[in-house]
Amino acid sequence: MSKEMLDTLLSRRTVREYTDRKIEKEDLDKILEAGMRASNCGNMQLYSTIVTRKQENKDALCKLHFGQPMVKNADVVLTVCADVNRFHKYCEIRNAKPSYNNFLWFQVSTIDATICSQAMVTAAETLGIGACYLGTVTYMAKPIAELLNLPKHVVPVTTITLGYPATMPELTERLPLEAVVHDEQYQDYTSEDLERLYEDFEKLPQIQKYIKESKQENLAKVFTEVRYPEKDSLTFSKAYMDFAKEQDMM
Amino acid sequence: MSKEMLDTLLSRRTVREYTDRKIEKEDLDKILEAGMRASNCGNMQLYSTIVTRKQENKDALCKLHFGQPMVKNADVVLTVCADVNRFHKYCEIRNAKPSYNNFLWFQVSTIDATICSQAMVTAAETLGIGACYLGTVTYMAKPIAELLNLPKHVVPVTTITLGYPATMPELTERLPLEAVVHDEQYQDYTSEDLERLYEDFEKLPQIQKYIKESKQENLAKVFTEVRYPEKDSLTFSKAYMDFAKEQDMM
Numbered sequence: 001m002s003k004e005m006l007d008t009l010l011s012r013r014t015v016r017e018y019t020d021r022k023i024e025k026e027d028l029d030k031i032l033e034a035g036m037r038a039s040n041c042g043n044m045q046l047y048s049t050i051v052t053r054k055q056e057n058k059d060a061l062c063k064l065h066f067g068q069p070m071v072k073n074a075d076v077v078l079t080v081c082a083d084v085n086r087f088h089k090y091c092e093i094r095n096a097k098p099s100y101n102n103f104l105w106f107q108v109s110t111i112d113a114t115i116c117s118q119a120m121v122t123a124a125e126t127l128g129i130g131a132c133y134l135g136t137v138t139y140m141a142k143p144i145a146e147l148l149n150l151p152k153h154v155v156p157v158t159t160i161t162l163g164y165p166a167t168m169p170e171l172t173e174r175l176p177l178e179a180v181v182h183d184e185q186y187q188d189y190t191s192e193d194l195e196r197l198y199e200d201f202e203k204l205p206q207i208q209k210y211i212k213e214s215k216q217e218n219l220a221k222v223f224t225e226v227r228y229p230e231k232d233s234l235t236f237s238k239a240y241m242d243f244a245k246e247q248d249m250m
Numbered sequence: 251m252s253k254e255m256l257d258t259l260l261s262r263r264t265v266r267e268y269t270d271r272k273i274e275k276e277d278l279d280k281i282l283e284a285g286m287r288a289s290n291c292g293n294m295q296l297y298s299t300i301v302t303r304k305q306e307n308k309d310a311l312c313k314l315h316f317g318q319p320m321v322k323n324a325d326v327v328l329t330v331c332a333d334v335n336r337f338h339k340y341c342e343i344r345n346a347k348p349s350y351n352n353f354l355w356f357q358v359s360t361i362d363a364t365i366c367s368q369a370m371v372t373a374a375e376t377l378g379i380g381a382c383y384l385g386t387v388t389y390m391a392k393p394i395a396e397l398l399n400l401p402k403h404v405v406p407v408t409t410i411t412l413g414y415p416a417t418m419p420e421l422t423e424r425l426p427l428e429a430v431v432h433d434e435q436y437q438d439y440t441s442e443d444l445e446r447l448y449e450d451f452e453k454l455p456q457i458q459k460y461i462k463e464s465k466q467e468n469l470a471k472v473f474t475e476v477r478y479p480e481k482d483s484l485t486f487s488k489a490y491m492d493f494a495k496e497q498d499m500m
Contacts, residue, residue, distance in 0.1 A: 005255050005376040009284040009369060032431050034259040036424050038368060039383045042477060045425055050432045057434055086429070086439055087473075090448060093441050094470035099480035104487035107388055110357065111364050111408060115383070118288060118368035119259060126255040133289045133365070138357055149435040158361060174286050175295055179336070181282050182300045184307055185399040189336055191343050198340060220344035223337075227292060230349035237354035 008126060013171060015130020016070050018163025023075050027127055031162070034123030035080075035116040046100070046109035047116050047157075048083040050148045051076060057147075064144050065136045065159065074161035079137060079144065080117045082109035084249065085153035101153065106249040113157040121160060130165040133158055139236040142243045155247050173204055258376060263421060265380020266320050268413025273325050277377055281412070284373030285330075285366040296350070296359035297366050297407075298333040300398045301326060307397075314394050315386045315409065324411035329387060329394065330367045332359035334499065335403035351403065356499040363407040371410060380415040383408055389486040392493045405497050423454055 032049060040046065052058055053076055061079075062071035071077055084100035091098035100109075121131045137144055137159040144156055179197040189197070201207065202219055214222045224230070244250045282299060290296065302308055303326055311329075312321035321327055334350035341348035350359075371381045387394055387409040394406055429447040439447070451457065452469055464472045474480070494500045 005258065006280055006284065006373055008255065009373050009376070010280070010287050012287055014289055029427065030256055030260070032427055034256065036427065036430060037260050037262055039264055039371070039381075041385050042473065043422060043424070044473065045430055048430050048432060048436065050434070050436060052434060054434055081436075083430075086444070089439055089441075090444050091470040091474055093444055094468045096468070096470035096474040097480065098470075098474060099478070099483045102483055102487040103491045104388065104483055107360065107490065108385060110360060111385075114361050114364035115368045118365045119372070121289070122369070122372055123256055123259050126259070131289075133291075135291050135358060135361075138354065148432075149437075151436065151438045154436065172293060174293070177279065177282055177286065180286060180295055180298050180333075182298060182398075184300070184302060184304055186298065186300060186331075186401065186404065187399075188401045189339055191339075194336070194340050194343055218344045218346070220341040220346035220348075223292065223294065224341055224346040224348060228349070230347065233349045233352055233354055237352040240357065241353045 009122070011171065012125050013169050014132050015163070015165045015168065016132050017166040018073055018075065018130065019166045021075070021164040023129060023162060023164075027129070028076060031120050031123045031127070031129075035120040038115045038119035040112040040115065041108050044087050045112075046082065046084050046087060046105070047113035048081045048086070048154060049116070050079040050081065052079065060147055061144065064140045064147065065134055068134060068136065070132050070134070070161040071159075074163045076162040078117075078120065078160040078162065079148055079156050080113045080158050080160065081150060081154050081156045082106060082113045082249070083154045084109055085151055088153055101248045103250055106155070106244060110157050117158050117160060124162050128164065129162055132161045134161065138240050141240055142246075145243070145247075152248050155244050155249050173201055173207075175201060259372070261421065262375050263419050264382050265413070265415045265418065266382050267416040268323055268325065268380065269416045271325070271414040273379060273412060273414075277379070278326060281370050281373045281377070281379075285370040288365045288369035290362040290365065291358050294337050295362075296332065296334050296337060296355070297363035298331045298336070298404060299366070299370075300329040300331065302329065310397055311394065314390045314397065315384055318384060318386065320382050320384070320411040321409075324413045326412040328370065328410040328412065329398055329406050330363045330408050330410065331400060331404050331406045332356060332363045332499070333404045334359055335401055338403055351498045353500055356405070356494060360407050367408050367410060374412050378414070379412055382411045384411065388490050391490055392496075395493070395497075402498050405494050405499050423451055423457075425451060
């Protein structure tokens with residue numbers, strides 16, 4: 001039993017293409033409940049999830065996610081938010097003085113929203129439902145928040161698209177375990193370490209193809225020149241921080 | 251099968267008391283691998299996990315976690331970090347210009363480290379191993395980073411203690427699902443909504459006991475006066491942000 005469950009975790013794939021099959025309300029509720037059962041700081045539940053199922057709303061969200069087709073093609077889109085609004089208001093009606101509008105609690109609520117997210121993704125996957133995370137919500141936090149009517153003290157952290165898999169992609173390659181795990185103390189990486197750790201990864205046919213299609217000389221440059229160029233990072237970084245400040249979360 | 255797996259997610263508990271039984275190396279590796287199999291942004295794997303098993307190191311970590319006994323009593327302590335150092339250095343040896351030292355990437359790597367963390371926790375729980383998250387790592391990020399030898403571009407995000415359960419606590423109460431889930435758009439909470447959503451929660455005998463022991467008049471005040479008073483929030487908030495800046499992650 002436990003072996004089978006572990007295998008589900010070890011063989012999972014991100015699913016970006018979905019069939020027309022709808023997710024039953026009962027299953028969606030189980031997924032949402034699994035998120036709530038995961039750990040959270042002080043049991044304050046400093047997160048909220050916005051469920052988008054109406055096609056017109058998915059279409060509007062899709063535009064804000066740079067047109068990524070998963071958003072309009074998924075049966076369900078979840079926008080998971082760091083939310084200190086609910087607890088802040090609860091403190092106010094109990095005559096207690098809240099102090100959650102600072103960087104510490106933005107981080108804590110971001111972490112709790114993410115723990116909740118991953119529990120939902122795993123729950124979906126155990127039900128045979130495919131999931132995909134979209135980081136673009138951090139780039140477009142403000143317009144997405146406006147669309148979803150997010151009040152002060154709420155900032156979107158991640159977006160998850162859910163649907164039954166139309167295609168099941170290959171297992172994605174990862175670095176060897178030793179690349180991301182440190183025994184007792186962090187051992188910083190020498191150039192030789194990095195050459196060794198990235199060697200097999202860089203040689204993969206799909207990575208070679210990806211580099212060629214991106215017209216770059218190596219994998220690192222695909223990231224720095226094409227996917228996440230500095231100017232975009234700085235623009236989106238400023239926009240996300242400005243929005244967090246505007247929401248009184250910093 | 252899927253139902254049984256889902257039940258594991260829906261009935262999980264945070265485990266803070268452990269037996270002396272050791273976690274097999276093979277099982278620990280599966281847990282760490284499950285973390286790596288979870289989704290991450292662009293497959294850059296912007297996280298690192300420091301594994302602490304030596305008792306002297308657990309004792310030292312325990313002190314920095316305000317003496318919380320889980321840290322010294324757990325068989326394994328995992329400190330999961332947002333890590334843009336590895337990828338930054340990889341870009342440098344490939345003559346690519348990295349731009350990961352800003353708020354956007356601090357958030358992305360924090361989210362990815364947390365997704366990895368929750369996949370590890372679930373993997374542990376499927377193996378019958380208990381887990382507990384410790385948020386105190388964010389309060390004490392700098393001294394913990396020094397102890398673990400974390401270089402520039404690495405900031406600890408969360409700590410997880412792992413061990414076989416000595417006791418299995420009751421299932422923790424949560425707010426009703428409708429309190430944290432919004433249909434299509436965020437519906438902000440009125441005072442009446444909050445009274446209704448918190449009603450059952452506040453009435454629980456364990457919550458009443460907790461309020462009484464904390465010598466407070468209500469649950470909200472337990473949080474604002476005892477657990478997370480404003481002065482501590484502001485102190486730890488400043489310390490965490492200062493450390494993130496010092497690590498060139500903001």
